[in-house]
Amino acid sequence: MRTTSNPVFRQLPRQEGGGYANFGSGVTGAGQMSQQYGQYPQYPQYQQPYQQAPTTRAMTIDDVVTKTAITLGVLALSAIVSYGLTNANTALAPLFVIGGGLIGFVLVLVATFARKMDNPVVVLSYAVFEGLFVGALSFMFTNIEFGGVGGSAMIAQAVLGTFGVFAGMLVVYKTGAIRVTPRFTRMIFGAMIGILVLILGNVIASFFIDGGLGLRDGGPLAIVFSLVVIAVAAFSFLLDFDAADQLIRAQAPEKAAWGVALGLTVTLVWLYVEILRLLSYFNND
Numbered sequence: 108m109r110t111t112s113n114p115v116f117r118q119l120p121r122q123e124g125g126g127y128a129n130f131g132s133g134v135t136g137a138g139q140m141s142q143q144y145g146q147y148p149q150y151p152q153y154q155q156p157y158q159q160a161p162t163t164r165a166m167t168i169d170d171v172v173t174k175t176a177i178t179l180g181v182l183a184l185s186a187i188v189s190y191g192l193t194n195a196n197t198a199l200a201p202l203f204v205i206g207g208g209l210i211g212f213v214l215v216l217v218a219t220f221a222r223k224m225d226n227p228v229v230v231l232s233y234a235v236f237e238g239l240f241v242g243a244l245s246f247m248f249t250n251i252e253f254g255g256v257g258g259s260a261m262i263a264q265a266v267l268g269t270f271g272v273f274a275g276m277l278v279v280y281k282t283g284a285i286r287v288t289p290r291f292t293r294m295i296f297g298a299m300i301g302i303l304v305l306i307l308g309n310v311i312a313s314f315f316i317d318g319g320l321g322l323r324d325g326g327p328l329a330i331v332f333s334l335v336v337i338a339v340a341a342f343s344f345l346l347d348f349d350a351a352d353q354l355i356r357a358q359a360p361e362k363a364a365w366g367v368a369l370g371l372t373v374t375l376v377w378l379y380v381e382i383l384r385l386l387s388y389f390n391n392d
Contacts, residue, residue: 185238224366
C-alpha cells in the first residue's frame with residue numbers, strides 16, 4: 108500500500124506488512140477485521156475481507172482525503188450559490204431548504220440501502236442538494252425576515268466551530284484517547300436514535316403546545332439539548348474515522364473512499380447546522 112502525501116496523515120503509524128495502522132486503537136490485519144465489520148452497517152458491501160481483482164487498487168488515506176475534499180468542495184460551492192440566490196429572492200429559501208433537504212435525505216437512503224455508498228454520482232449529487240439546503244438554511248438563520256438574528260458573521264463562526272470540532276476529534280482518535288469499541292458504537296447509535304425521537308416528539312408537540320417540548324425555542328433546555336446533540340455529532344466522527352481505518356486495513360477498493368467521504372460529509376453538515384442553531388440562541392439574547 109502506498110504512503111500518504113498528505114502532511115496531516117503522514118505521521119500515521121504503519122502496521123506490519125506496509126499497510127496503514129489506525130490512528131491509535133483497534134485491531135490489525137484484514138483477517139481480524141472481518142470480525143469487526145458488523146459495527147459498520149453503512150458499509151454492507153464490505154462486510155467480508157475484500158478480494159481484490161488484479162486491476163483494483165486498494166484504498167488509502169490519500170483517497171479518503173481527496174474524495175472528502177471533492178465532496179465538501181461541491182457542497183460548499185452549492186451552498187454559496189444557494190445563499191446568493193436566496194439573498195436575491197427570499198422566496199427561494201423555503202424551497203431550497205425543504206427540497207434540498209428531502210432530496211439529500213433520499214440520496215443518503217439510496218446510498219445506504221441500495222449499497223451505493225461508493226458511487227461518486229450519488230455522493231456528489233448529495234453534496235449538490237445538501238449544499239442548497241445548507242446555504243438556504245444559513246440565510247434563514249441570519250435573515251430577520253425568517254426570524255433570524257441578522258449578521259452573516261455567525262455563519263463564519265459556525266464553519267470555524269465545525270472544523271475545529273472535526274480537527275479535535277481527529278486528534279482524539281489518532282492519540283487513542285477514546286477507543287472505538289462495539290459498546291461505544293452501540294452507545295452512539297443509541298444516542299442518535301434518542302435524539303431523533305426527541306426531535307420528532309418536539310415537532311408533534313408543537314402542533315398542540317406553543318414551543319413544543321421546549322427543545323428548539325432558544326431557552327435553557329434548548330441550549331442544553333443543542334450541546335448534547337453537538338457532543339453526539341462530534342463523537343460520531345470517531346465512528347467515521349474508525350470505519351475508514353478498518354476499510355483500509357481490509358484492503359477495500361479505492362472507490363470505497365467515496366462512502367467514507369459521504370459519511371464524513373453527513374456528520375459535518377449535521378454538526379454545522381446544530382452549531383449554527385446554538386449560536387442563534389445566544390445571538391437572540
